[in-house]
């Protein structure tokens with residue numbers, strides 16, 4: 001229920017149109033039904049088609065007769081049948097309009113939730129993002145957004161059935177309110193008796209949502225390390241890793257299916273019992289008129305049926321709504337961790353970047369304490385040092401992904417707090433330690449899908465990165481698909497594509513994090529020559545364990561684990 005209110009608030013116009021169409025279709029259905037009683041009376045009476053009723057007309061019947069007289073429609077079997085068909089037509093059209101509206105809104109719900117989650121995650125602070133398992137985001141975007149949209153569909157369908165149940169119930173009240181009241185009590189008892197099955201489903205749904213998060217997270221991690229698993233014949237370990245979650249998920253699903261089957265069969269049986277009892281009471285004991293009893297049986301029977309459907313849809317909603325709340329929670333946390341955009345100064349990087357008296361720690365463990373470091377503009381600076389000495393951390397501080405606990409990073413003497421972070425990062429070309437390419441063409445991988453980049457510029461960037469030789473020899477050139485995560489290219493080729501990607505926007509600062517580690521000596525020499533030529537236009541900051549790159553650098557900073565820095 002809370003979910004429907006939340007989504008009705010988020011999509012007020014679409015929801016209003018849906019409810020209006022449902023309401024009007026309910027009215028059309030009510031009109032058709034109301035014509036049923038006089039029509040039955042005529043059909044059941046002997047003689048010609050004139051209205052010959054044995055008993056005086058009831059309240060509803062009289063109202064229908066008055067309405068027909070007002071519209072100038074004769075009370076004949078044919079005219080009444082036409083009214084019923086026309087009403088059914090309008091009901092069908094309006095229901096279609098309502099369902100189309102529901103479908104469109106549900107699709108919109110899924111799309112908006114996906115985009116909102118992605119945006120919030122992308123805008124969140126780097127340290128928060130780092131702590132999110134990749135699978136959580138995948139699951140949120142794929143499974144949870146889909147289940148949230150389904151919840152809206154279930155809720156809206158429940159509303160459709162509820163309106164129909166109300167229409168049938170109202171007609172039944174107009175025929176005999178005493179009989180309807182009796183039926184209502186019976187129906188309420190049945191709904192109350194079956195409600196525990198809805199609770200079971202809700203619990204199982206919540207469990208399913210939680211388990212999916214950890215299952216997809218584990219699955220994503222496992223899929224990334226399939227090669228070593230296969231190479232060492234340890235595939236069975238993947239099985240084991242996922243075994244616990246899949247089994248628990250299986251249990252939750254079984255409980256859910258059982259509860260839903262129980263509701264289906266149990267509820268129908270109880271409704272039939274109530275109707276049979278009502279028929280016995282009306283015909284056997286109270287000796288009510290047959291046409292009235294028939295109408296009551298049809299309307300109350302349908303009202304029960306629709307109430308049952310409302311509960312079944314509600315059960316489905318209860319099963320899937322936890323996904324919506326889980327997604328909302330993910331969004332709330334990401335929003336609370338939104339990265340500060342910084343100040344308003346757009347840097348030019350004319351003189352250089354300075355880190356002064358930096359103290360930085362991860363989860364209370366200090367990495368630097370009192371670090372001073374200069375990266376002069378238009379020079380090639382390399383960071384060297386043993387693994388874990390904090391080279392990547394320096395880069396993250398320079399990009400502003402991490403903030404120091406103490407001390408300051410400045411660009412041309414302007415402290416980071418005053419710098420427009422987006423403008424600064426727009427001037428950076430970054431080649432990460434691990435090159436993961438998108439499953440797309442080389443062109444797309446270099447431009448990252450930016451349609452404003454001309455193919456000539458891509459070619460130029462590939463040439464600078466020393467990649468043009470192998471790209472040009474491919475049958476489809478820059479339009480060649482690189483395969484899943486770039487799997488159709490060698491490590492060195494992937495690295496050169498990543499370098500071209502970093503160069504495509506003519507960066508002011510080019511950052512290379514071990515970016516030449518997978519290159520052969522010739523390719524490496526070519527890249528180093530390119531970098532040396534580039535440094536008049538671009539400031540270069542490179543992490544390397546490679547002496548050739550260090551030798552070619554203007555400045556070498558040697559990092560020692562735990563703090564200080566020595567310039568070489």
Ligand SMILES: Nc1ncnc2c1ncn2[C@@H]1O[C@H](COP(=O)(O)OP(=O)(O)OP(=O)(O)O)[C@@H](O)[C@H]1O
Pocket residue numbers: 130362363367385386387388389390391392393394
């Ligand atoms: N997100 C993190 N949370 C906690 N500790 C971290 C995190 N990232 C890095 N560290 C720790 O900080 C230290 C410095 O890491 P960093 O990646 O900067 O080193 P590095 O010199 O680049 O290492 P390598 O040459 O192996 O890439 C390491 O001891 C590492 O374990």
